Amino acid sequence: MRRTHLLTILLPGMLLIGTPIFSETLTLTPQAITEWKPVYAEVEPRDRVPARARIGGTITTLDVTEGDVVEAGQRVALIEDTKLLFQIEGIDAQLDALNSQLEKAQDDLTRGESLSERGVISTSSLQALQTNVTVLEGQITSLKAERQVVSRQIEEGEVLAPEAGVVLDVPVSKGGVIMAGEEVATIGSGGTFLRLGVSERYADTLTEGDTIQISGAGEAREGRLAKIYPLIESGRVEADVEVEGLDARFVGRRVQVRLPVGSHDAFLVPQTALTQSGGLDFVQIEQDTGTSERVVVPGNEVMRDGVTYVEILSGLAAGDKVVTRHE
Missing domain, CATH: 1.20.58 (Methane Monooxygenase Hydroxylase; Chain G, domain 1)
Structure with missing residues (x-):
């Protein structure tokens, strides 16, 4: 019986020996963290160009419908008077x-x-x-x-497409009567981009050329803040984001993006340096007399160089040596 009890105590130790854990120290220094503002943006064509009737009369032929791709100068409709x-x-x-x-x-x-x-x-x-x-x-x-x-x-009864693009809207029908200057079709041209609106209090933090994070379809992508419009309407600032390979099948589709609206200094430690016990979070600190555990308050997670770091809101100070572990 005594021999069996001894084997039970030794087995866990044998398992720990099979998976060695290495540790090293990280000296804390304040690091700049970008603050992100999540907003929604809409897929928009770069230009919305109306194909208008140049004379009044009856629409005898309607050559396009929503979703059709047209070339510049292609006939959209025929009006007869x-x-x-x-x-x-x-x-x-x-x-x-x-x-x-x-x-x-x-x-x-x-x-x-x-x-x-x-x-x-x-x-x-x-x-x-x-x-x-x-x-x-x-x-x-x-x-x-x-x-x-x-x-x-x-x-001039022939209504022509002013630019090449995709037909977004056809507000008329064959046989209808139309006046000169009325819109026969709306054409989206010049490619697509994301248009977003944010509160005016973030206007001074936005800069053309900033990298924008875009999430959608289960993947994270990046775009570039291409243009910030100077006109503020209803307390909101509009901006355009260029995204390579943006899906333009549905104009007006909403996409979630994250805007950089500022930064602050914080202490970052690898996620592996944190341990939990009794509902509290601890990190090990190396001191001259040895190591000790310190209670900390963690914040958001930050990815850097493929490693997950955690922002420490309180409990640590600059110069502390945090013990990190990895297998």
Whole structure:
């Protein structure tokens, strides 16, 4: 019985020998820790460009829908105004009549020139025939210019995409009546970025070029604070964050980001240096007389060089030598 009891005491010691633990000391010095502010940002296109109608009329053709990718100058819709077609027909009829009058006036002028050479008609009569031809030619030129204007208006019935991008919204439908200047489609162009808004009290802490932490889809990424807008509205500052490879399938999607809004000095110790007992946290301090345990109050965890550190809020001072352990 005594032999069995001895084996029970020795076995734990044998297990500890199989997993040796090494220790070293860390001299504490204050280190700067970045303070992060969690906010939500929305995926936004760099530019929202409206494709507007240049004339009023009826939408006879609608070539795009939400989500379509368009090129600059591509037709988005076709608008027709029947009044313009009637104007073209009226101008063509006037041109036919004036061309007939001009043909007759030119014949009269040719005959008058022949009679004037024989002295049958006076010079003033010949000049009147020439004036009539000139007036008719001027009227025809004016009508042709008017016809070009109307033809151009008909061509402007084609609503074109001002820039290449993705169609975000089409607020009209085929067969609808639209006025000149109304929006036919909204196109997002120039790529996408994250737009966020924070309280104005953080305005002075934001700097263009700062690294922004982005969390989403189970992974942490980084972005760059590209632009800070100078206009403060409703007590909020807007800023844009550029993120490489940002998923732009859903404009307006909310993404959680963390902004650097300041920094403070703190003492950091490796997480392995902390031990818990009786609901309290302890660290070992190396002193001239040996090691002793000290109660500390831990704070947030900080990752540095792949190692997890814990911020110590109280219980330690600069110059303390903390005993750290690792296997």
